[in-house]
Amino acid sequence: MLVSFSVSNFRSIGEEITLTMVASNRYSDHPAHVMPLPEVDHRVVRTAVIYGANGAGKSNLVKAIAQAQDIILGRWTQPGSIDTYAFDPDAKGTPSSFEFRFVAANRIFTYGFDICGRSVCAEWLALVSKAGDELLFDRNGEGHTTIYDAAIKKRFGDDGAFLSLLKSIAANDLNDSQLFLNRASEVRENKLGLTMQAIIDWFSKSLVVVPIDGAHEHTLRRLARDPKLIEFAEGLLGGVGTGIDGLRLVEHVSSIPDGMRDTLDTVAHWSAANPDSDMLFARDPQSPGRFTARKLMASHTRDGREYQLPMREESDGTRRLLALASLLTAGGGQPRVFVVDELDRSLHPSLCWRFLELFADSMPGARRQLIVTTHEAHLLDQDLLRRDEYWFMEKDETQQSRLVPLSDYRDVRKDLQLEKGYLHGRFGAVPLIGSAEQLRHLLAPFAKETAINAAHTAQA
Numbered sequence: 001m002l003v004s005f006s007v008s009n010f011r012s013i014g015e016e017i018t019l020t021m022v023a024s025n026r027y028s029d030h031p032a033h034v035m036p037l038p039e040v041d042h043r044v045v046r047t048a049v050i051y052g053a054n055g056a057g058k059s060n061l062v063k064a065i066a067q068a069q070d071i072i073l074g075r076w077t078q079p080g081s082i083d084t085y086a087f088d089p090d091a092k093g094t095p096s097s098f099e100f101r102f103v104a105a106n107r108i109f110t111y112g113f114d115i116c117g118r119s120v121c122a123e124w125l126a127l128v129s130k131a132g133d134e135l136l137f138d139r140n141g142e143g144h145t146t147i148y149d150a151a152i153k154k155r156f157g158d159d160g161a162f163l164s165l166l167k168s169i170a171a172n173d174l175n176d177s178q179l180f181l182n183r184a185s186e187v188r189e190n191k192l193g194l195t196m197q198a199i200i201d202w203f204s205k206s207l208v209v210v211p212i213d214g215a216h217e218h219t220l221r222r223l224a225r226d227p228k229l230i231e232f233a234e235g236l237l238g239g240v241g242t243g244i245d246g247l248r249l250v251e252h253v254s255s256i257p258d259g260m261r262d263t264l265d266t267v268a269h270w271s272a273a274n275p276d277s278d279m280l281f282a283r284d285p286q287s288p289g290r291f292t293a294r295k296l297m298a299s300h301t302r303d304g305r306e307y308q309l310p311m312r313e314e315s316d317g318t319r320r321l322l323a324l325a326s327l328l329t330a331g332g333g334q335p336r337v338f339v340v341d342e343l344d345r346s347l348h349p350s351l352c353w354r355f356l357e358l359f360a361d362s363m364p365g366a367r368r369q370l371i372v373t374t375h376e377a378h379l380l381d382q383d384l385l386r387r388d389e390y391w392f393m394e395k396d397e398t399q400q401s402r403l404v405p406l407s408d409y410r411d412v413r414k415d416l417q418l419e420k421g422y423l424h425g426r427f428g429a430v431p432l433i434g435s436a437e438q439l440r441h442l443l444a445p446f447a448k449e450t451a452i453n454a455a456h457t458a459q460a
Helices: 058-072 149-155 160-170 180-185 189-206 219-225 227-239 258-273 316-329 349-361 418-423 436-459
Strands: 002-008 017-020 034-036 043-045 047-052 096-104 107-116 119-129 132-139 145-147 207-210 246-255 279-284 287-302 305-310 336-340 368-373 390-395 401-405
Touching (some): 017 401, 047 349, 058 096, 058 107, 058 207, 058 336, 058 368, 096 189, 132 149, 132 160, 149 160, 160 180, 160 189, 189 207, 219 227, 219 246, 219 279, 227 246, 227 316, 316 336, 316 349, 349 368
Parallel strands (some): 047 368, 207 336, 336 368
Antiparallel strands (some): 002 017, 034 043, 246 287, 287 305
16 A cells, blocks of 8 residues: 655656645545554545646656656666756756655555666665654665664564565665665565565555556456456446447467468567557467467447447547456455556546546455546545545646645535535636637737638639
8 A cells, every 4th residue: 555655856846745645534434445554543545636737747746656666666767867857957966856655564664765867866765653764774875775683673573584685785885776676676586585575566566557548457468367357347338338238359260371470479479568459469389380369349239230349449438448447456455556647538527437436435445546637627526535535736936846635725624515616726726727818819810811811712
């Protein structure tokens, strides 16, 4: 579970902002939307819905989470490519900082790092308890790491591999662009110990940033191995007016000409790696001269007759809903934190509502959370979510993105119509639109030119 995420000096984010999932004790509605935290007297909410005008920085918060995850997992292919805050000439010389608080191995950890240009200039891991944060290691700009043996022995005496691993990595200074945690992720699993394995798994498996135009996992592969997901997806798509009556995986087996096997292997690799592919190619392991092609088809019934259409021919909204449907069932009993930018992209407002409702209420025992950005004011409703599950982002006079929770507004009653208040600017985070008269004045030269061209055309 995610407890909080903080970031500073990244794109439109100058001074540090923090998205916290810690639930407010002032609210008692939607009890299924909160989950207890271990070893502290706090709970976290399942959902965070972030509003803001275009250009306010909502997507930059999502990009910050994705960037931090990429650096941790060694996917930072261009060291030095971090975009610092754009409206401060000194920002390039200031660290960009990222910090997560999360639950792994039934404990709360704080992990963060600072990036200075092309180098890691600080990194730290701490255990969180009622007494506060207790450092387990910290790393300086020279790549030297200090291990806090006493704290680790006291708190993790039953996991000797944890201390051994930290000490072995700290014995040699790290290179400038590699994180200590990334170096640990390269170690064989049987050498990690339960604690470090849980920490790495949280970043590599539990935290899932969904691409804005794609799926978080290979939908076709998941459908192929999980008949229950096909049944659920059919019910969801059929129940919201898409016209789809069913989903089928159609399979074709063919022979491979000798000269095309390498080409087919390339295509097979691409189809397996592309989450949005609606076809899968694979060689037959029992007969290398043959291959199997699987295609996802959608069934429609008209006048008593069934028609099969490739899924790629369905609307953007239908395919988007299918991709999101797997979030509702993903992970099984494993913890998941899904981050989705522009939830309402290609989706009708009613579908966005239903998706959030199902995520928050359908599996009360599941350890999963959802963070989304949206413009859809229809979702601002206390019948749907708690007040501490709504956030607003806007830019201040210095062009810095600021993030404010609805729970900071003390006068928000349980019966307040949030959508109406938001659209009237009560919570900020709405676009400041110039007067229509001014815009019409600016359009006047184009209108005049259009009229002249139309007159010339008529005369001709």
